[in-house]
Amino acid sequence: MNPEPSSAPDDDEQQERRWSERIGAHARLWLALGVLATGLGFLGGLHWAVGLAAHFRVQYVLAALMIGIVAALVRDTRAVVVAAALVCVNVAPVIGATFIGVGPDPDHAxxxxxxxxxxxxxxxxxxxxxxxxxxxxxxxxxxxxxxxxxxxxxxxxxxxxxxxxxxxxxxxxxxxxxxxxxxxxxxxxxxxxxxxxxxxxxxxxxxxxxxxxxxxxxxxxxxxxxxxxxxxxxxxxxxxxxxxxxxxxxxxxxxxxxxxxxxxxxxxxxxxxxxxxxxxxxxxxxxxxxxxxxxxxxxxxxxxxxxxxxxxxxxxxxxxxxxxxxxxx
Incomplete structure (x- = not known):
């Protein structure tokens, strides 16, 4: 009499899928908060409390990079795209304010x-x-x-x-x-x-x-x-x-x-x-x-x-x- 095939591999796959979905949901939640904070930062002229969000663009970039890596590991493509967009949107004003322009010149008197x-x-x-x-x-x-x-x-x-x-x-x-x-x-x-x-x-x-x-x-x-x-x-x-x-x-x-x-x-x-x-x-x-x-x-x-x-x-x-x-x- 042949033994019935084990269902253990299916159970492991289902558990892995549940964990991936849970991690992806958390990643999307944090990214939603990042989108909100990033958007508020561009409205700094409206109210002082809103303007505080603009100061933390480097932190948003670092957080989006980490969340994007986690999202990639669980194959959440949409979360990866949102994380990449957050990085780009926050990097742009930082680079514009600090890197782009004429830098120090040691030849001046x-x-x-x-x-x-x-x-x-x-x-x-x-x-x-x-x-x-x-x-x-x-x-x-x-x-x-x-x-x-x-x-x-x-x-x-x-x-x-x-x-x-x-x-x-x-x-x-x-x-x-x-x-x-x-x-x-x-x-x-x-x-x-x-x-x-x-x-x-x-x-x-x-x-x-x-x-x-x-x-x-x-x-x-x-x-x-x-x-x-x-x-x-x-x-x-x-x-x-x-x-x-x-x-x-x-x-x-x-x-x-x-x-x-x-x-x-x-x-x-x-x-x-x-x-x-x-x-x-x-x-x-x-x-x-x-x-x-x-x-x-x-x-x-x-x-x-x-x-x-x-x-x-x-x-x-x-x-x-x-x-x-x-x-x-």
């Missing part, structure tokens, strides 16, 4: 070098910040989130290199300090857009005797209605400040905005500034512990100057990484 550091108010490692500044020795240093403690821990010890300082300490997150190796002319605090968030404006003399206006800024993060309004107001007001600042301008600091976001692009188009990272890459700065998947929130924008070199500085114990830019005529 040297004008001055600048360094912007969000030191993080509660960072206990002032020695690491000082060491990074002394190693880089830029002509001008902009420090963000400077409270009274940083005066004795950093500003005083640096007076041998940077005797010219304009300081506006604050016990919240919005204290500023501008340090220079050469005299700061007409250094003052201004508050474009109101809201009590200061900007330091000063003029320095670059190589060859030509003056450059420096603007050190730190608008608040747009994470709640009041802060979002103040963030928008300051970024909306900055173009007028830049246009009245002379032929050569450097605007630097933690803008709490990515290069492909609506407020940032509006700042560039309204002021004539250009991003020093163009032609270089994304150069993420926050969070310092995860730069590959982070956000480029710290910026050096220029007008009337050429970018000679740009790099990201070392970890100084802050949640942000420093930005160093060499500028030329």
């Amino acid at each position: 040297r004008a001055l070098s600048v360094m912007s550091i969000n030191v993080y108010r509660d960072n206990p490692d002032a020695a690491a910040v000082q060491a990074a500044i002394r190693e880089a020795r830029p002509d001008v240093v902009g420090l963000i989130e400077v409270n009274a403690r940083w005066g004795g821990a950093l500003l005083e010890p640096l007076k041998d290199l940077y005797p010219h300082q304009k300081v506006a300490t604050d016990e919240s997150m919005f204290g500023l300090a501008l340090l220079s190796r050469t005299p700061l002319r007409d250094a003052e605090l201004i508050a474009p857009g109101g809201g009590g968030f200061p900007v330091i404006r000063a003029r320095v003399e670059g190589q060859g005797g030509r003056e450059v206006t420096i603007l050190l800024v730190h608008p608040p993060p747009p994470i709640m209605p009041s802060l979002a309004r103040a963030h928008e107001a300051q970024l909306d007001a900055l173009p007028e400040v830049v246009r009245g600042a002379g032929e050569r301008v450097v605007l630097m600091g933690d803008l709490n905005a990515t290069p492909w976001s609506h407020p940032f692009q509006a700042l560039l188009s309204g002021s004539g500034l250009r991003d020093s990272r163009v032609g270089v890459g994304i150069h993420t700065t926050w969070p310092a512990a995860a730069p590959i998947a982070g956000l480029p929130l710290d910026h050096v924008l220029v007008k009337g100057l050429e970018v000679v070199a740009r790099r990201i500085g070392p970890d100084v114990g802050s949640d942000h990484l420093p930005v160093l830019v060499e500028l030329g005529w």
Whole structure:
């Protein structure tokens, strides 16, 4: 008597099919959320909360790539196509804002070098910040989130290199300090857009005797209605400040905005500034512990100057990484 054929292989195939369908369903759900977030990011001019979605385009790309690989493994063709489309739609504005354009040119005559550091108010490692500044020795240093403690821990010890300082300490997150190796002319605090968030404006003399206006800024993060309004107001007001600042301008600091976001692009188009990272890459700065998947929130924008070199500085114990830019005529 012949034994009946076993049904075990059929059971295994059915179980595998069920798992594939379950995984595919989860992949399609996450992709649907990615499509929603991506679409909202393009509507950043409508509302601050919608605009937050635009900042995470690199993260959408990484997530879509991983989901697309999973979808390919379970042979979910439609999910693979959607994942590929998400990658393309999110990569385009990132590349347009950071890679396409004239990059640094080392052949320009040297004008001055600048360094912007969000030191993080509660960072206990002032020695690491000082060491990074002394190693880089830029002509001008902009420090963000400077409270009274940083005066004795950093500003005083640096007076041998940077005797010219304009300081506006604050016990919240919005204290500023501008340090220079050469005299700061007409250094003052201004508050474009109101809201009590200061900007330091000063003029320095670059190589060859030509003056450059420096603007050190730190608008608040747009994470709640009041802060979002103040963030928008300051970024909306900055173009007028830049246009009245002379032929050569450097605007630097933690803008709490990515290069492909609506407020940032509006700042560039309204002021004539250009991003020093163009032609270089994304150069993420926050969070310092995860730069590959982070956000480029710290910026050096220029007008009337050429970018000679740009790099990201070392970890100084802050949640942000420093930005160093060499500028030329």
